[in-house]
Amino acid sequence: MSISHTIVHAFLARMDEAIVILAGYGMGMALYLFIGSLSYSNNTIASRTVRGRQSFLTVMQFSLTISALVASLILVVLFSGLSEWIFSRWFHASPLVVQYANETLLYVLPLALVTSTRGIFQGILAQARQTPIITTGVVVRISAMFLLLPIFFGWGQGSWVGALAVTGSVTIETLYVLFMARRPLSRIWNEHNETNPMPFWKLVRFSMPLIFSMNVSHLNTLLVTGIVSRLSPTGEGLAGFTVVRGFLFLFYGPFINMQQTVVTLANGVEAFRRIVKSAGFLFAIFSALLLGIQFLFYETVLVGWMGLDLILVDTIAPAMALMVFFGIFYASNHLMKGLSTRQLSTRNVGVSSITKLMAVLLAGALTLWFGDISNGALAGVVILIIAELTEFCVLLYSQRKRGTLGIT
Template sequence: MTLSHIIINGTLARANDAEVIIASYVIAMSLFSIMERLGVLLRNACSALVRDRVSFQAMSMVAVYVVATLMLLSATIAYTPIGPWIFAHIFGAESAMIGQIVDVYQILIIVTFFSAIRCLFQGVIILNRQTKWLTIGMVIRLIGMYLLSLVFIHTGYINAKTGAYIFLFGMMIESLVSFIEGRLLVKKMTKKDPSHHVERKSQVFRFYYPLIISSLIIVMVGPVINIFLGRTAEIELAIASYALALSLTQLFLSFFSYTHQIVLTFYKDHPRKVRQFTLMIGFIPTLVLALFCFTPIGPLVVEHVLGANERLMLATVDTLKVFMVMTLVFPFIDYCNGILMVRNQTNSMVISQSSNLLITSIVAISMTILAPAWNGMIGAMAQSLGMAVELVVLLYIVTRGKRARLMKKKVEGLGV
């Protein structure tokens, strides 16, 4: 996914008015990410709850409700005055940008549908440990997106909608690959596993509902940051540099973003090995990002590969340095979230992610007032410190739950 956004941002960075175009695309994506996140949760819920065709049927019905609701809400925003009002008054977009933002968001509605289909069947693929198909789908997707981006660059047709078209094309490709392989795996499942008790939509919703609440909370981080970046000294530069830096940071993190899926798949049988694996890989993203930021590699890639001008390149590299805090804590947040899903304690994620949003908002407000010239670095600092606090809260919840279970086992062993 992160490489997808790098392809898109690299294409948009070649436009004549790159800062405005990237900012318009990013603002539309910020609102889209709120809607899409609820569909992405289908992947986690499916891999955690589906074990036979009966449970998959229940999961599929929940997916239908989720997708229908998301499409209705998105269409209401895109095709009524509500959308322009949100972008102007909540995101602080300038009036000249509103038209471009709405145009992008109208295309992203279709992306929501294909993203949900992709995630539902990726859950089945992960459950069956056929993860090579995730890689195959992503590679085909990236090739398709890159080729389409070359067409836009060659023709000179580059505006905010260009990014949305590239994103939609890639999502259609990946969802098709996931659907084909996922359907084959579902057909091979037993109709009803006697040891598995998920049969009804209500059981799926009990697991899914806390994830919805926590995701609605955490997905607000992006819009909150963009809202306050809209109040910095140089709005377009702040949003564009933050977007490029975040895309690169997420690229380095993307190779470690399935830690929770590893926990879901292997933790019950091999808890010690999963912990060792997480510690082994957890510090790699920070080391790679440090190499990128503090050597000529970073400026070279941002300027010549992504096509940013010198001013945008310098601002992006400065923002990347702040994001090192985020790369340090993210793998361990993902591990802890996986533990909570294994324990069916998804309601605890509401607490940890609420703390993240609270700290992010406080830092963003404070820095916008005290240091508006920091531009994109304000967003990176707010997001990084918010995630650091989230990790502290998660570690407390996970260790407290572990102590409670150990105490329960001791009591049961004594026959009390």
């Protein structure tokens, strides 16, 4: 949902209480992504394990189980008062920011089932080498978002506008992907004699490190969001970090798909090298666009298109200048995670994620200890860069230890 968040931010920035609404939306979405990320690895799981009817049904059973768990957790967090405790006590957010954060959580409640289902069919499409359909699905989602946001904006103001637009547009995208996947799904459904389909509990063991890695990644974002919130009680730093995080999703979020690309297509060293070259080419283009926005067209894009006020633009400027370093490590990490997944060595992915979490906790503790950091958005990006660099070192060590990249 990389570009979706940036579009939402542009609409929310035009509301009367833009700072607190952006802060609440960013806070609520960070908590949702932490819980909802339990269902975000389905595309990789499906592309690696679905080979026939039995494995497809097993993956669907697994997906529905995870989706029900996510929805239940969100309901418990919302209605037990736990979310309010997290936002007010740990994040030190104001009552109005907490209200918008809870509002966001409520309106993205159905999203886990939708994204989980979408992931399975995206994995099936990737397995069938029909990735252009996945790209077209993103276009469908963006188009739906541009249709829904003005409608909801006309009904009222609040973070619910962005949350409901995200839920609605992803639902439309999922229906499109499901419709377009009917032919490869038909071939899978008619395959009754697949060899050694993975049983449910073996699938759980295989998937857990991947899910854990995704979950920890979003836990890191949630922790950094909390740190930034404590550094900026007025909400300005958190609003800035929310916008910056949207740009991170926009320009470098797509590299998460490199993990699935390696799993599906890297059937040899040369194939892997071609994927790395493609990733490097895309990284150069995205980074040039990002730096262009920051240093050449900031008034047009940030002030004109997104509607940010000049104070917020000045707040996020140093953080945006450093985002390229985040992108280098983020893209490299997902390429190496793809190798580990293809080798069925998902344990390496889990170990690197634990190390990454420890780096966030240590860097965050030091940041809060110094306590006089005025730019929360910059502090948040620096912590994220440290976390990605730490994970990069662990994954690189694991791959070098295998000797020949272990591509099979």
